[in-house]
Amino acid sequence: MFLRRSHQVDLEAYYPIRPECQDSVPKARFKLRTGKTLSERRWHASFSKEGHLDIARVLRRIQRGGVHPAIRGAVWEFLLGCYDPNSTFDDRCLIRQRRRERYDDWKAECQKMVPTIGSGNFLTTPIVTDDGQPIENGEGANDDESPNQQGRSNDAALEKKVIRWKQVLPQIGLDVVRTDQSLVFYQTESNQAKLWNVLAIYAWLDSDVSYVQGMNDICSPIVILLENEADAYWCFERAMRRLRDNFKTTATSIGVQARLSTLSSIIKVIDPKLHQHLEDLDGGEYLFAFRMLMVLFRREFSFIDALYLWELMWAMEYNPNTFLLYETSAADVTSANVTEKMLKRYGKFERNNVRIGCKDYQSALAVFLAASILENKHKRILKEAKGLDDIVEILGDVTGNLDARKACKEALEIHKKFLKKAQQPS
Structure with a gap:
């Protein structure tokens, strides 16, 4: 019952806000959820006596309810590939x-x-x-x-x-x-x-x-x-x-441009009407989504909700080969012979990519998350947007009002929809 009673106290204790800023900071929507959030007890119980981590068990828990702040740093080290779950x-x-x-x-x-x-x-x-x-x-x-x-x-x-x-x-x-x-x-x-x-x-x-x-x-x-x-x-x-x-920028392009281009391709496939409207408004390059993708929605979410969003995304994108790829030049590390049993050690999003053999780095979950936000604003954009400034204003309304868990769920649905439509013959 501890989590249920004191979740707000816990969060405030871990990320205290200056008193003079209390009123100007968006309230966090993230709540610790008993039986869903990865707790300290569940985290420590996921290690064997030697220290091997049951990563599949951990990913399931994170994808259901995020991570308790007390262990967040240690968990992130695994999610980001600092350590191999098979290590001791x-x-x-x-x-x-x-x-x-x-x-x-x-x-x-x-x-x-x-x-x-x-x-x-x-x-x-x-x-x-x-x-x-x-x-x-x-x-x-x-x-x-x-x-x-x-x-x-x-x-x-x-x-x-x-x-x-x-x-x-x-x-x-x-x-x-x-x-x-x-x-x-x-x-x-x-x-x-x-x-x-x-x-x-x-x-x-x-x-x-x-x-x-x-x-x-x-x-x-x-x-x-x-x-x-x-x-x-x-x-x-x-x-x-x-x-x-x-x-990474050059004299002719900005680093995040490749992801913006992918976002454009996704909307064109799943919502041609919205894409055409954006094209008509000279927004086909999707620069209005620049900030979202550049800093992983840090400005669209409160601090606490951004951390929750990141760990959800990283858990969903998790690939157990990441550590090997980072630590060696392992061109041999491949997902070609991954069995369904092995796929349990992958995040939900990455699992779908492996099944269809997708290796496009630019198709990160963040791009589909941006697509889900655009889809949610579909009606408003079509009805109210007469120029790029209107699109920026409409998307600006989401700041502090997004539910990270719901947004990731919708991003996964768009990912499946995109893969299904993209594979259909023209």
């Missing part, structure tokens, strides 16, 4: 220790270039000019180790990488200050610095993507859930493997 407690302890050591090495490398890294503070003002020269009195600037003076600066490509990285650090800091401001957690500079460190080190290691606004919204909940900064980094890194293409 000892295996994971060793992996965790090695990853923490690697993170510390990377952090030390970054700290040599910018001493503010790991100091408990973070940057919001530029420290280098456009050509990489240190800005005098720049906060956190390290004149002795500017790109032009480092021992490794003979490598022109490395020097360019260092300059680009130093230029993006203040932008990360400015976004950190704006991230989840209503939460008590980010009232302390040390917690803001933790978020900044993770994003800054990721930007250094993944120079192709570096940092793009919106990555802070993905990283923030992970930093809150996982106390150890290195663990938070690795969990964020795994999340970015799923979302990385959203943030």
Whole structure:
């Protein structure tokens, strides 16, 4: 009975909101549901004596009622592929220790270039000019180790990488200050610095993507859930493997464009009338759904509901081969010979993809979730939308009013409908 009596107290205790923000923050719709939500007891009972996780049992529970906040960080590490469910407690302890050591090495490398890294503070003002020269009195600037003076600066490509990285650090800091401001957690500079460190080190290691606004919204909940900064980094890194293409931009395209194109294709198949209306309004590129897909509906849901939505989506998209794909170059890892019994270890959404042999990464559940939102607004869009601004306004009404469980259920139905219609001969 504990969950039923105190669910609201539990949620407020885990994600406290600043008193002055109480009235402006959307109320969470998520409730802990006895017998449905993955509880601490159920979670611990899902491990064998050696530490092997019954992932099928866990996925079923998450897909029915989400995860209790007390274990959310640990559960997310499995959902995002940080650990193999077949690993033991000892295996994971060793992996965790090695990853923490690697993170510390990377952090030390970054700290040599910018001493503010790991100091408990973070940057919001530029420290280098456009050509990489240190800005005098720049906060956190390290004149002795500017790109032009480092021992490794003979490598022109490395020097360019260092300059680009130093230029993006203040932008990360400015976004950190704006991230989840209503939460008590980010009232302390040390917690803001933790978020900044993770994003800054990721930007250094993944120079192709570096940092793009919106990555802070993905990283923030992970930093809150996982106390150890290195663990938070690795969990964020795994999340970015799923979302990385959203943030990768070129001179001619935005990263999330491929998913917007997929969304367009889905609506064209399941609702040709709505698609034609959007085309007539010059909305065929579906840019009005940009924010939804870019940051996984963080702005459309309250903080608590967004976490619930994410874990539902990741549970539904779960593929037990994910860990192997992350840890090896495993081109051999395949779903070709998956039996129905083995499919129980897959999430509902991924199960359907495996059955029909779909490997299109862009057809992520998030795209079908966006399609379900458009379908729910079908009548209003056809009746009221006379231009793109009207579409944006209509979709804006969903903010804070979406039920994550219902939205995911509708997304799965659209996924099945799309697969069925797409397979029919023209």
